[in-house]
Amino acid sequence: MSGALLEVKDVKKHFPIKRGLMSKNAGCIKAVDGVSFSVHKGETLGLVGESGCGKSTTGRLVLRLLEPTSGEVLFEDKNIYRLSFNQMRQLRRDMQIIFQDPYASLNPRLTVEDIIIEPLVIHGIGDSHSRRQRVKEMLDLVGLSSYHGSRYPHEFSGGQRQRIGIARALALNPKLIVCDEPVSALDVSIQSQVLNLLMQLQDMLKLTYIFIAHGLNVVKHVSDRVGVMYLGKIVEIADSEELYRNAMHPYSQALLSAVPVPDPEIKRERIILTGDVPSPANPPTGCRFHTRCPQCMDICRLEEPALRPVSDKYMVACHKYQ
Amino acid sequence: MEQQPLLKVTNLKTHFFTDDGVVPAVDGVSFTVNVGETLAIVGESGSGKSVTSTSILRLVPSPPGRIIDGSIIFEDTDLLGKTEDEMQRIRGDRISMIFQEPMTSLNPVHRVGEQIAEAYRLHRGMDKHEAMQRAVRMLERVGIPSPEKRAGDFPHQLSGGMRQRVMIAIALSCRPALLIADEPTTALDVTIQAQILDLMRKLQEESRTSILLITHDLGVVAEMADRVIVMYAGKVVEEGDVAAIFKNPLHPYTRGLLGSIPRLDWRRRTILPSIEGVVPNPLEFPTGCRFNPRCPDAGAKCRESEPALKEMTGSQKVACWLMERGC
Numbered sequence: 001m002s003g004a005l006l007e008v009k010d011v012k013k014h015f016p017i018k019r020g021l022m023s024k025n026a027g028c029i030k031a032v033d034g035v036s037f038s039v040h041k042g043e044t045l046g047l048v049g050e051s052g053c054g055k056s057t058t059g060r061l062v063l064r065l066l067e068p069t070s071g072e073v074l075f076e077d078k079n080i081y082r083l084s085f086n087q088m089r090q091l092r093r094d095m096q097i098i099f100q101d102p103y104a105s106l107n108p109r110l111t112v113e114d115i116i117i118e119p120l121v122i123h124g125i126g127d128s129h130s131r132r133q134r135v136k137e138m139l140d141l142v143g144l145s146s147y148h149g150s151r152y153p154h155e156f157s158g159g160q161r162q163r164i165g166i167a168r169a170l171a172l173n174p175k176l177i178v179c180d181e182p183v184s185a186l187d188v189s190i191q192s193q194v195l196n197l198l199m200q201l202q203d204m205l206k207l208t209y210i211f212i213a214h215g216l217n218v219v220k221h222v223s224d225r226v227g228v229m230y231l232g233k234i235v236e237i238a239d240s241e242e243l244y245r246n247a248m249h250p251y252s253q254a255l256l257s258a259v260p261v262p263d264p265e266i267k268r269e270r271i272i273l274t275g276d277v278p279s280p281a282n283p284p285t286g287c288r289f290h291t292r293c294p295q296c297m298d299i300c301r302l303e304e305p306a307l308r309p310v311s312d313k314y315m316v317a318c319h320k321y322q
Numbered sequence: 323m324e325q326q327p328l329l330k331v332t333n334l335k336t337h338f339f340t341d342d343g344v345v346p347a348v349d350g351v352s353f354t355v356n357v358g359e360t361l362a363i364v365g366e367s368g369s370g371k372s373v374t375s376t377s378i379l380r381l382v383p384s385p386p387g388r389i390i391d392g393s394i395i396f397e398d399t400d401l402l403g404k405t406e407d408e409m410q411r412i413r414g415d416r417i418s419m420i421f422q423e424p425m426t427s428l429n430p431v432h433r434v435g436e437q438i439a440e441a442y443r444l445h446r447g448m449d450k451h452e453a454m455q456r457a458v459r460m461l462e463r464v465g466i467p468s469p470e471k472r473a474g475d476f477p478h479q480l481s482g483g484m485r486q487r488v489m490i491a492i493a494l495s496c497r498p499a500l501l502i503a504d505e506p507t508t509a510l511d512v513t514i515q516a517q518i519l520d521l522m523r524k525l526q527e528e529s530r531t532s533i534l535l536i537t538h539d540l541g542v543v544a545e546m547a548d549r550v551i552v553m554y555a556g557k558v559v560e561e562g563d564v565a566a567i568f569k570n571p572l573h574p575y576t577r578g579l580l581g582s583i584p585r586l587d588w589r590r591r592t593i594l595p596s597i598e599g600v601v602p603n604p605l606e607f608p609t610g611c612r613f614n615p616r617c618p619d620a621g622a623k624c625r626e627s628e629p630a631l632k633e634m635t636g637s638q639k640v641a642c643w644l645m646e647r648g649c
């Protein structure tokens with residue numbers, strides 16, 4: 001027993017590149033390329049990093065919405081990739097996902113009530129009376145009224161739709177929720193409503209979150225620990241306040257320094273990276289960040305640094321510290 | 323510093339006449355952009371920021387949209403009195419624009435070099451060869467590596483950051499007096515955003531171009547803008563110098579907006595201040611102040627009549643009855 005609710009061990013997902021019907025061996029996109037971390041019960045692990053670095057793919061692998069190329073995911077000490085179809089179905093009740101786009105992720109032809117009931121029906125939980133009761137509870141929990149139950153998604157604002165998505169995810173009383181960009185599509189003034197709701201529900205229901213987002217401020221605010229990803233790898237993972245105060249990996253440093261500060265009186269020294277993120281189909285040798293790293297050394301071009309602890313709860317993958 | 327107005331928008335009203343009713347998307351908006359300055363427009367989704375900018379360029383889709391009132395004085399003449407031919411000569415020359423998603427505004431079937439050269443041929447009457455040389459130089463100026471080679475690429479061969487650089491190259495090719503940038507970095511990652519903002523600032527210093535910057539990111543505003551206008555439901559609710567707006571926001575909406583961004587120095591997991599309620603439906607804006615249903619301090623007067631934008635301290639203006647009483 002490790003005490004962790006979730007343990008991810010060296011998980012990889014390589015997508016084959018398809019070029020025409022006949023051609024084989026066109027290579028592959030190493031979307032997630034050896035990621036390990038654990039998440040404790042009741043905690044929030046944030047995942048940050050630039051577009052395409054593999055955050056969503058990681059989230060999907062954790063829930064086995066995607067089959068991995070290799071690696072293990074232990075949920076309550078069981079390797080979920082070894083479970084049969086039926087066992088996995090059982091387990092899905094404990095693991096849910098909330099998506100970025102509240103517009104696309106709700107079936108437009110179902111009423112809100114049917115959207116929230118659907119997972120209960122799929123899992124054969126309760127009878128129609130108790131299901132209806134559950135819908136009322138869920139709507140109440142996310143700050144909507146039962147009057148909203150008979151309406152359709154298009155009749156709601158973005159923030160309200162995200163609440164519906166949350167209500168649906170909570171209906172089965174899950175233990176783990178992957179929140180994949182849950183507020184990115186919302187206005188600033190609505191974002192904080194939804195973030196507050198997610199934090200309150202977590203305390204109330206003892207939920208465990210993996211929280212994926214672009215907004216570094218948002219991730220820091222809700223997370224206990226944060227992992228920084230670059231090209232399919234975690235380059236640094238640590239307590240969120242410590243990481244934001246004192247990032248060690250040159251990529252994390254650049255990423256954090258690039259966030260515009262909403263205060264015109266603060267003029268910050270900024271690390272501006274040159275060049276673009278390399279393709280995950282053909283990542284650089286050695287440390288994947290070496291092509292853009294302002295502190296690159298000879299060894300960085302040759303050898304890939306492992307993610308190693310530098311102190312109690314702080315892990316970083318950089319030759320500077322090894 | 324002496325301020326010389328370049329663009330003066332007065333009482334602009336752009337409405338959409340849809341099957342469901344009239345959407346007063348921009349409803350009596352006034353502001354000025356001075357030579358060499360950056361004016362930021364911030365506000366909720368649907369508040370009329372983009373329609374304000376397409377109105378200036380006279381690119382409002384019609385029907386259903388129509389500019390029904392106001393004036394847009396640019397370099398001493400009213401753009402609303404210009405013919406479409408005259409507007410075409412102004413767009414991409416004296417006023418140019420960059421959008422959020424460069425993929426939709428770049429032509430997918432033309433090489434990027436040709437697309438920049440097009441501006442020189444159209445507005446400067448250069449021949450093909452000369453225009454292409456200038457295009458390559460422009461690509462170099464916006465920091466694209468091996469510009470000769472890249473000029474031959476199609477848009478889909480470039481990364482998001484490079485496409486946005488190409489957009490900037492096209493927009494700045496004829497040294498416009500005014501650059502309208504509508505969410506220019508919203509689709510980009512923060513490290514790429516930092517590159518692009520840095521580039522925009524550098525080019526602005528070189529050419530004294532005025533920028534009308536539309537963004538929902540208050541961090542970007544704080545870094546780029548000299549002055550700010552805040553829009554809510556088709557109206558300007560507050561205007562002022564960037565330092566004043568951030569330090570001393572007067573309108574309850576501005577206060578709520580600034581309060582609800584998580585700051586890096588806040589203790590984690592504390593409840594965030596937020597503006598309650600939802601964005602109003604544009605087909606039935608509330609009477610009185612349009613923010614009143616969400617305003618924590620609204621009184622009877624706020625529900626009855628609409629406050630006008632009035633000057634407060636220094637350069638700051640606000641449209642709020644609560645402020646008037648206080649003064």
Ligand SMILES: Nc1ncnc2c1ncn2[C@@H]1O[C@H](COP(=O)(O)OP(=O)(O)OP(=O)(O)O)[C@@H](O)[C@H]1O
Pocket residue numbers: 015029030031032049050051052053054055056057058280
């Ligand atoms: N089904 C798929 N087939 C092929 N490639 C894929 C697939 N899903 C993702 N990828 C690729 O894998 C890489 C990682 O994608 P992923 O969606 O995990 O990134 P992300 O970090 O979530 O990015 P974003 O911030 O843009 O959401 C990208 O290069 C992406 O193009």
Ligand SMILES: Nc1ncnc2c1ncn2[C@@H]1O[C@H](COP(=O)(O)OP(=O)(O)OP(=O)(O)O)[C@@H](O)[C@H]1O
Pocket residue numbers: 338340345347365366367368369370371372373374383386387538604
């Ligand atoms: N072609 C159109 N037909 C009908 N209504 C329109 C049209 N274009 C815009 N509108 C409406 O005008 C209002 C203002 O839209 P606008 O695009 O200016 O918002 P915005 O402030 O730019 O928002 P965002 O931050 O989401 O870009 C909205 O209510 C929108 O629905």
Ligand SMILES: [Mg+2]
Pocket residue numbers: 055056057
């Ligand atoms: Mg993603």
Ligand SMILES: [Mg+2]
Pocket residue numbers: 371372373504
């Ligand atoms: Mg817009």
